[in-house]
Amino acid sequence: MGFNLYEITRFVFQVPTTYVIESLDTACVGRFLVFWATKFQLMKQILIVLLVSLTLSLQGQEWPRELLTHPELTAYRETSSYEQVMGVVKAAIKDSPYAHLISMGQSKEGKDIPVVVMANPKVTSAEEAKATGKPIIYVQGNIHSGEVEGKEALQVLLREILKGERSYLLDNQILLFAPIYNTDSNDKMEQGRRPSQEDSPVKVGIRANSQGWDLNRDGMKAEALETQGLFQNIIVPWDPALFVDLHTTNGVWHGYSLTWAPSYHTAGEKAPFDYTWNKILPDVTDRVLKDYGIYLGPYGYFYTRSEGWPIKSIYTYNHHPRYLVNQFGLRNRMAILSEAFAHERLYQRMASTYAFVREILEYTHKHGREILEVNKTAEEAAIRLVKEQAGKVKKGVRFEMVAMEEPIDEYRIYNHAKTTNAQGQEQYIRLPEIITLKNVENHSAFNATVTATLPRGYVIPKEMGHIAAHLQMLGAKVDTLTRNSRATGEVFTATGLELANRPFEGHNMATLEGSFSSQTRRFSKGDFYIDLAQPLANLIFYLMEPQSDDGLVTWNFFDAYFEKQNIAEKPVEYPIFKYFELK
Structure with missing residues (x-):
């Protein structure tokens, strides 16, 4: 294995490690530097810079300055600005036969959100990418601007793939890297923003975007410009087989350098979750430990106050598809959440995130076709269930x-x-x-704590075109009735609309009480309808069901309608008709 910057710098900062140096010459150099670093504390930052240069030289790879990340150039005291990220991106793709730079969209402050498309042979559009039959892997950093290591690790991987020795990763897959998703807030840096990171780096940006939204709570309501750009220009046209979202924990003291979670499928198909949980994550975890000496484990919090010590349980995050990783489960696709350990230093968090993403890409490079097949099978199962069991089977809409x-x-x-x-x-x-x-x-x-009958589809009144447009933005196929039609199905009669007392993401989230009844209704030419026998059946179901815990009712899309109908005084029908048959 030879000389390893991550492990030597752990020695410099006196952090325990299981790493064994196998190269005698480099080991001697490493011990010499470690000895003097522990004797002279003021030399630590200087030695880190020297170690970077020495490591690259010993590994036979020397990068020009324009390909070095800002943390590498500042002894890991500082994180990259938007301009500095773009500098590395442009230097990495310059003269590359594999890379194409696109913009996901623009932020409120007018910054392009860069996405580097890498393929061999090169592709420049989603249509070209799909024509290859290769899996598309999308990796995203900086959704929360204080959680910076994903942004930095993707720059390192970018230069290794395009300028180094890892171009083979493009043989069997197409990679999309979005290193700086939250462009505006990245540059609003101050010290002390994330106490659990203990000023490593010294200054970081803010969590929300410049509109005030948490971008990782916006997956269903899609109010942020960044979210809209992500769906319209990446998720819907490119249709990634795997989505990887890079974060940092908020401070729990587990014993791992990085924790992970798959996409929680809830109302979706189980196969993509099973494959991620049983195959990808165990394989990647083992390889990162073997090749890097870095421990990875399952994401979760624990509570000594309620459980005492030793703890008996860990608890993951919520199942809601407002989290982008979870929404992929409802899209019959795979996704992985990465959470670097907040209390490690920036260089360590960069190293663990780098190792995790690299090993994921090594896995998808070898097993990409298998991943595509699992996703395809899940998609076919979702459509088949609608065609064969609509009106007969129930699926969860609220969960514990x-x-x-x-x-x-x-x-x-x-x-x-x-x-x-x-x-x-x-x-x-x-x-x-x-x-x-x-x-x-x-x-x-x-x-599931609440279930609802799976319909064949939904009818949306023509007056509610904003609902149809929202579904289309997320990728759903919405049609318009070309003649007057008759439908049998269910109507939900709401007896109460309760709004949360405290706002969350600018919304007083709504809960609808009531019940379904069987009905036959007539609808007019020009009304919208959604046939659920389509790839996004499970996502549409979760969005449209009136009692869903993360649907459009929850996010106040129907509040004005219910208030106009005077729900405070009388029962009111939910305006979306759930049909089992439409003629």
Whole structure:
């Protein structure tokens, strides 16, 4: 394996590691630098810069300055600005026979959101990419501008693929890299924004975009310009087989350099989740440990206050498809959430994110056709279920988190000890060593608490064209009745509309109470209808069901209608008709 910058810098900062240096000459150099670094603390930052240059030289790869990331040029004290990212991107794609730069769209402040398309042979459009039959892999950094290592790691991978020795990764797949998704907020840097990162880097940008939206809560309402550009110019036309979203945790003290999660499918098909959980993530986790000495594990939080010590369970994040990773499960596609460990230094978080993404791409390079087949089978199953079981089968629309059947055999975590505070109350403090707990419950599954009948489709009144347009933006096929028609199905009669007291993402989220009844209705030429026998059947179902916990009702798309109909005084019919047959 030879000289390894990540591990030597861990030694410099006196962080425990399992790495074994196999090259005698470079090991001697490394020990020499580590010895003097521990003796003279003021030399640490200088030594990091020297180690970067020395490592590249020993590995036989020297990069020109324009291909080095800003963290590499500042001893990992600073993260890249938008201009600096664009500088590396343009230097990497210059004269490359494989790369094409496109814009996902523009931010509120007028910045192009860059997406580098890499393929061998080169492609310049979604149509060309699909014609190759290769899987398209989309990797995104900087959705939250304080979580910077994804942005930086993608620049490193970009130069390695286009200027280095990893162009073979383009043989069997097409890669789309979006290193700086939240362009505006990236440059609004201040110190102390993310305390869990302990000023590494010193300054970072803000979480929300320049419109004030959290871009990772916008997947269903799609109010942000960035989200609209992502759907209209990437997700819908390019149709990635796998989506990878790069983040940093908010501070939980597990024992991993990076944690991961798949797309939680809920009302979707299970096969893409199973493949990601059972094949991709275990393989990548093993390879990263073997090749880099970096521990990866399942994403989750734990609570010593309620469970004491040792903990018995970890808990993942919500199932809602407002999270982009989760929405891919409803699209019959695969997705992976990456969460670097906040408390490690920037260079370590960059290294773990780099290793994770690289090994994912190594896996998709070898197994891309298999991934496409799993996705295709899931899509066909979703369409077949509508055609064969519409009006007969129920699917979940509201869910609760539960434990998976199999616990985690060995879970790495920082040790804790019980003590008392000044008031004599018991509390747990974190100790410096990492230990392994056995058989920890993993709450990463979801059971339905409310279900609804799967219809053949929905009819939308012509007066509600904004609903049809929203669905089309997300990729749904919406048609218009060319003649007066008759439909049998269900009507939902709402008896109450409850709005949350506190706003979330600018919305007082709505919950609709009521019940369904069987009905036959006539509809007019010009009304919209959606036949669910299409690839996005599960996503449309989740959006349109009135009791869905993350649908258009939830996000206030129908509030004005219900208020106009005076729901506070009387029951009101939900204006979307759920049909089982349309003639």
